[in-house]
Amino acid sequence: MSTLEPPPLAHVAQRASRRAPSPAALAAFLDALTAALPADRVTTLDSARLAASRDGAYLSPLLSAVLPDRLADVVVRPAGTDQLQTVVRLAHAHAVPVVPRGRGTGNYGQAVPLAGGVVVDLSDADRILEVGNGWIHAQAGATFVALEAAARRTGQEIAMMPTTVGSTIGGFLGGGAGGLGSIEHGWLWDGFVQALEVVACPPQDEPRRAYGAQCLPYLHAYGVTGIIATATVKLAPARDWTALLASFPGPAGADATQAGLALLRLDPPPRMVSLDEPALVATYPADPALPAGRHSLRAVVDVSAVDAVTKTVAAHGGRIDKVDAAAVGYVSTLSFNHVTLRAKKARPELCHLQVGGAPLVTDPDAVRAALPGSMLHLDGMRPYLDPADPVRGRGFGGLLLAPFHDAASLYAWIERLQALGVHVVDPHTWLLDGPALPGIRAAAAANDPDGLLNPGKLP
Ligand SMILES: Cc1cc2nc3c(=O)[nH]c(=O)nc-3n(C[C@H](O)[C@H](O)[C@H](O)COP(=O)(O)OP(=O)(O)OC[C@H]3O[C@@H](n4cnc5c(N)ncnc54)[C@H](O)[C@@H]3O)c2cc1C
Structure with missing residues (x-):
C-alpha cells in the first residue's frame, strides 16, 4: 500500500480563499487604482478576469478537479516598472492579494489567483532594454520570440528557453525550468540568470536588485518572493x-x-x-x-x-x-x-x-x-x-x-x-517544493511579510 499521500490541495485552496479582500477594501483599492493609472491599464471585465485567472493546469486531471473557480477581482497591465510599483503599493495598502502573470502557460496552476485580488499581467511591459556580449536585459513581459530575435540581430541567441516560445521571460523565471538549450546550458538555476530587478510587497522606492546567486530565491518561486520587473539572462553565440x-x-x-x-x-x-x-x-x-x-x-x-x-x-x-x-x-x-x-x-x-x-x-x-x-x-x-x-x-x-x-x-x-x-x-500540485524551498521561504518572509504575493502557493 502507498504511504505517499496527495497534497491536501482542496484544504490549501480553502485556506488561501480566506485571504480574499473584503468588498470595502476592494472598492477602495479600485478607486485608488483608477485614479493612479491610465484607464486602459485596469479592467474588471468578466472575460479579462477569466482569461487572467487560468493557466495550463487543465493538463492535470487532479488540478482540474481541485482548482477553485475563483477569478481575479481586477486585472492590471502595467506598461513598466513604475506602474508595477504603483499597483503593488496600492494593493499592499488595501491588503489585496497580488498574482503576477506572463502568458499563463505554466501548468501547475501556479498563476491561478486562489484568493482573487489583482492579477498583474506583465505582457505589456515587454521592452528589450539592452543587448550586450553574452547577456540580454529585458522587461519581464518580453517573450522568447522577441528576446531571440533581438539576440540574433547581434549574432547571439538565448542560451536556454522554454519550448513555449511565446511565454515571457518573467513567467519562465517565475514558473518554468528548462527546455531548448538545456543539453548544453542546464536549467534556470545553472548560471542562466545574471541579474534581476524585483518589486517587493510593499515596494521600496526602487526595485530590489539581485545579482548571480542572489537571484536564486526568485527562480521557480511563482512570484511569492517578489515580482520580477526586469531580467538579465545569458546569451550564447548564435548557431545555425x-x-x-x-x-x-x-x-x-x-x-x-x-x-x-x-x-x-x-x-x-x-x-x-x-x-x-x-x-x-x-x-x-x-x-x-x-x-x-x-x-x-x-x-x-x-x-x-x-x-x-x-x-x-x-x-x-x-x-x-x-x-x-x-x-x-x-x-x-x-x-x-x-x-x-x-x-x-x-x-x-x-x-x-x-x-x-x-x-x-x-x-x-x-x-x-x-x-x-x-x-x-x-x-x-x-x-x-x-x-x-x-x-x-x-x-x-x-x-x-x-x-x-x-x-x-x-x-x-x-x-x-x-x-x-x-x-x-509531481506536476499535479501548485505547492512549491524542492531543495530551493528554504531560500524561497526566507526571501518571501523578507519581501512579502504580509503574505499578499500569490497566496496559497508557499506550503
Ligand atoms: C505545452 C506546454 C509546454 C511547456 N514546455 C515547457 C518547457 O519546455 N520548459 C519549461 O520550463 N516549461 C514549460 N512549460 C511550462 C511553462 O511554459 C513555463 O512555466 C513558462 O515559461 C511560463 O511562462 P508564462 O509567461 O506563461 O508564465 P505564467 O504561466 O503566466 O506564470 C508562471 C508563474 O510565474 C509567475 N510569474 C509570472 N510573471 C512573473 C514575474 N514577472 N515575476 C515573478 N513571478 C512571475 C506566475 O505567478 C506563475 O506562478 C510548458 C507548458 C505547456 C502548457
Whole structure:
C-alpha cells in the first residue's frame, strides 16, 4: 500500500480563499487604482478576469478537479516598472492579494489567483532594454520570440528557453525550468540568470536588485518572493540550427535510445533531442516523418553536425525521415510538455508525470511497468553539472503518460517509481517544493511579510 499521500490541495485552496479582500477594501483599492493609472491599464471585465485567472493546469486531471473557480477581482497591465510599483503599493495598502502573470502557460496552476485580488499581467511591459556580449536585459513581459530575435540581430541567441516560445521571460523565471538549450546550458538555476530587478510587497522606492546567486530565491518561486520587473539572462553565440527527424524499427527502443545518447555527446551540442516510442507517436498528428509503428528520434542540431547525425542514426539501425531548418519550431512542439498536450488531445484519459534518473535509459521496461499502460517520452538535458567534463552531465529526463484512475493510485505509482530510483517531479500540485524551498521561504518572509504575493502557493 502507498504511504505517499496527495497534497491536501482542496484544504490549501480553502485556506488561501480566506485571504480574499473584503468588498470595502476592494472598492477602495479600485478607486485608488483608477485614479493612479491610465484607464486602459485596469479592467474588471468578466472575460479579462477569466482569461487572467487560468493557466495550463487543465493538463492535470487532479488540478482540474481541485482548482477553485475563483477569478481575479481586477486585472492590471502595467506598461513598466513604475506602474508595477504603483499597483503593488496600492494593493499592499488595501491588503489585496497580488498574482503576477506572463502568458499563463505554466501548468501547475501556479498563476491561478486562489484568493482573487489583482492579477498583474506583465505582457505589456515587454521592452528589450539592452543587448550586450553574452547577456540580454529585458522587461519581464518580453517573450522568447522577441528576446531571440533581438539576440540574433547581434549574432547571439538565448542560451536556454522554454519550448513555449511565446511565454515571457518573467513567467519562465517565475514558473518554468528548462527546455531548448538545456543539453548544453542546464536549467534556470545553472548560471542562466545574471541579474534581476524585483518589486517587493510593499515596494521600496526602487526595485530590489539581485545579482548571480542572489537571484536564486526568485527562480521557480511563482512570484511569492517578489515580482520580477526586469531580467538579465545569458546569451550564447548564435548557431545555425536545423531539425532532423529519424525513426527506428520497433518494438524495442534500445537502438533509438543509444542513438539519442550519442547525439547528446555531439560538439556543438544539440539544442534539443527527443525520443518517443511508437504508442506515443500514434497520438501525434499524422506526419510522414513520424512513421507509424517506429520509434521516433528528433533533434535540433547545428547544420555542421548533420553528416555525423546521419551516420549515427544509420549505425544504430535507423533512418533519417526529414532534415529541414524550417521544422525547428515544429519539432520543439514535440518535446517537453507539448507531448502531454498532444497525447491528451488524442487520448484525454492520459495523465503525466515528469521523470528523470538513470533507469529511464538503463531499465525503461521496469519504469513503464510501474504504471499500468504507460508510455515513455525522453528529452535530452543536462541533469547535473560536471565542470571537468560537461558532456558527462548530459542525459535524458522525460515524461511518463498513463491512463489516470484516481489520486491514490497516482501517488502509489510515484512511490513505485521512486523505489526504482526514478526521480519524479509531481506536476499535479501548485505547492512549491524542492531543495530551493528554504531560500524561497526566507526571501518571501523578507519581501512579502504580509503574505499578499500569490497566496496559497508557499506550503
Ligand atoms: C505545452 C506546454 C509546454 C511547456 N514546455 C515547457 C518547457 O519546455 N520548459 C519549461 O520550463 N516549461 C514549460 N512549460 C511550462 C511553462 O511554459 C513555463 O512555466 C513558462 O515559461 C511560463 O511562462 P508564462 O509567461 O506563461 O508564465 P505564467 O504561466 O503566466 O506564470 C508562471 C508563474 O510565474 C509567475 N510569474 C509570472 N510573471 C512573473 C514575474 N514577472 N515575476 C515573478 N513571478 C512571475 C506566475 O505567478 C506563475 O506562478 C510548458 C507548458 C505547456 C502548457
